[in-house]
């Protein structure tokens with residue numbers, strides 16, 4: 001048999017129907033649902049008198065639009081959306097973790113915690129960062145609301161087979177360089193459309209050495225390179241993470257599952273449509289300076305000069321980004337002062353992220369005048385962090401300690417930047433206005449975010 | 465979905481690359497539960513600039529948006545498509561469209577067309593020079609026509625037929641019920657199912673320390 005890649009194997013196992021000249025009809029093993037991209041889909045089902053085919057393969061939560069503090073309740077329109085999610089879950093018989101429930105959290109954080117995200121599965125969600133689940137060797141990608149409706153009704157999707165791309169990272173990461181820096185470094189190299197039309201498989205010793213949390217951070221941002229999905233082949237790190245989680249297989253089923261999962265890895269000699277190699281020793285902590293995630297430099301660099309770009313449209317985009325970000329070319333990154341620090345999002349709000357950041361801020365104080373927020377990715381992460389005393393380290397340093405949700409990752413709930421405010425953020429998108437109209441976002445790792453909150457400008461923990 | 469056979473009209477040239485969905489429709493518009501009401505949010509931030517191309521009265525009523533490469537990148541929000549359609553656009557042309565945006569567009573009958581970079585450039589320049597330039601896009605023939613320009617674009621047969629006939633995707637898929645059921649029978653039984661709310665394992669007892677938790 002011809003050697004195949006990980007993504008091709010998972011794809012093939014889920015083809016329900018294949019016909020000449022048509023996309024494949026793929027079966028969906030898990031459909032994650034949240035309040036923002038689903039109400040119109042449920043309404044359409046209702047109008048057509050359709051039911052949800054497999055309620056047992058749907059997991060719903062409220063995350064994007066929830067307030068994360070009692071001090072800032074949801075507005076009227078948001079409340080209606082949250083109520084619609086609850087009503088739809090009840091009407092169609094779905095499992096929902098609503099606001100206030102101990103299982104609630106960002107959709108991409110709660111599913112792996114529950115053991116609902118497993119190797120070899122197909123997972124979709126009306127959310128582009130569904131690519132996160134690829135860290136387990138699942139084929140996971142974002143879909144639009146029409147497709148949400150289609151999956152609810154049929155548990156399948158029409159999909160054209162994507163291309164394949166390998167990004168191989170080899171070598172040890174230097175001290176202070178984290179998974180977030182690995183993916184920012186990759187995107188800085190391949191660009192925001194470097195992965196369009198493909199599923200990226202992350203390979204190499206650097207990726208293998210990452211924890212599941214780190215792999216989720218990497219896969220999460222695949223979409224920022226335009227890729228359909230990102231994947232890492234499952235290995236012992238994966239199995240150790242999954243084993244014993246509430247919905248993971250047990251006993252003889254566990255052994256059967258392991259056999260299947262071990263066969264998923266890309267075969268020797270399999271060909272990728274595109275291959276990129278990155279030397280881990282070249283990676284440093286990164287800080288984005290512009291308005292897309294490829295507009296990124298290392299913390300040791302300076303803000304680039306648009307005139308240094310050969311390509312005219314790049315040059316113009318850089319000039320526009322600098323105007324929006326209110327930055328001068330040549331300014332050292334470490335001299336950029338921030339107004340806010342956001343530690344959160346499906347990229348970097350898992351326990352490991354909070355531990356790293358808490359270690360940095362423990363016994364120190366957030367620089368005067370800086371608004372600093374920690375928003376755990378799920379209520380479970382929050383509870384465990386509190387058992388470990390991380391909340392105390394954050395609070396004593398002057399951080400706000402919030403409930404779980406997307407919070408300041410996107411400007412749709414009460415947590416927004418004010419126009420002109422500059423934020424060091426552990427999230428994944430620095431688009432114009434992403435964290436609120438007129439807000440300025442710099443993407444960084446949790447370690448850099450924490451150190452920046454203390455120093456008041458971009459900094460590394462070792463420099464405090 | 466209504467059938468889409470041909471789109472003809474004037475063109476708005478949006479000469480920027482990587483136009484992301486947060487620009488097309490900012491997140492705070494996504495609080496709504498309706499499918500309509502998004503036109504006022506289209507390019508909300510950029511429209512505050514009087515010189516932004518969509519504020520140029522000469523382009524009022526245009527049916528086609530021509531944009532730089534990688535249009536629609538970022539989030540999966542279908543609201544971006546709804547906002548464009550509600551604002552009178554029937555087609556978006558670019559040398560490269562983001563995957564999810566393109567799929568969302570075609571599902572809603574917004575003709576999302578990828579043309580060669582030089583074709584996109586010529587359309588952009590023509591519409592910039594002469595705002596009254598008329599462009600026609602034909603779905604059946606897979607062609608784009610403008611004064612002095614004739615080009616083709618790729619659109620697979622499947623997507624083309626759905627546009628031309630305005631087919632209901634779900635009804636079509638349900639014709640393959642037997643295939644879906646057969647696949648379901650072959651799935652390993654250990655694959656996870658959502659916990660029923662209120663059951664003991666609906667919530668794991670806690671994040672574990674082991675393995676980095």
Ligand code: SF4
Nearest residue numbers: 129345346406409410
């Ligand atoms: S945390 Fe941000 S990126 Fe993640 S699902 Fe929420 S809004 Fe999307």
